[in-house]
Amino acid sequence: MSAAVRAGWRIGAAAAALRGRAGRPLSQATGEGGGAEGGGGSGSREAVERLVREHPVVVFMKGSPAQPLCGFSNAVVQILRLHGVEDYRAHDVLQDPDLRQGIKNYSNWPTIPQVYLNGEFVGGCDILLQMHQNGDLVEELKKLGIRSALLDAEKDQEKK
Numbered sequence: 001m002s003a004a005v006r007a008g009w010r011i012g013a014a015a016a017a018l019r020g021r022a023g024r025p026l027s028q029a030t031g032e033g034g035g036a037e038g039g040g041g042s043g044s045r046e047a048v049e050r051l052v053r054e055h056p057v058v059v060f061m062k063g064s065p066a067q068p069l070c071g072f073s074n075a076v077v078q079i080l081r082l083h084g085v086e087d088y089r090a091h092d093v094l095q096d097p098d099l100r101q102g103i104k105n106y107s108n109w110p111t112i113p114q115v116y117l118n119g120e121f122v123g124g125c126d127i128l129l130q131m132h133q134n135g136d137l138v139e140e141l142k143k144l145g146i147r148s149a150l151l152d153a154e155k156d157q158e159k160k
């Protein structure tokens, strides 16, 4: 196990705190969220909840994994790629203004990208980068039954 992964164990509590920061959704109280609420539209709490539960890894971003249209969204795609995570659900908020607002209401987080693991909001690109650096991402992926490709890369290094 690498130092980074070991460190991840120690800093596990930090990631939990970061996740805690996401809190619960703003709830139905955000009724007037720029037309993104109510009526079962794509930005409604119910619609967003369905989306985040649709796949173990769900990303709300600008553009697509094949063609990110913002550096922050691109960073998330690249970090996931480093870990060999290519199988995830991505939603392009530039295609859907209601979803763009609705996801912010849902997570109580003001920016895109947003990453959800097992239906739980994890963070944006800064948090994902931090979790990548401190080993927490490897651990969180493990909980989803996903083995990070970085662990195998590490093993190859050890053999050399």
Ligand SMILES: N[C@@H](CCC(=O)N[C@@H](CS)C(=O)NCC(=O)O)C(=O)O
Residues within 6 Å of the ligand: 062, 070, 072, 100, 110, 111, 112, 113, 123, 124, 125, 126, 127
């Ligand atoms: N520090 C943020 C960077 C993301 C960010 O600042 N996103 C901005 C510019 S792409 C945003 O979503 N603004 C609101 C919007 O475009 O709806 C993170 O960690 O994810």
Ligand code: FES
Residues within 6 Å of the ligand: 062, 069, 070, 071, 072
């Ligand atoms: S679209 Fe301008 S910073 Fe993301």
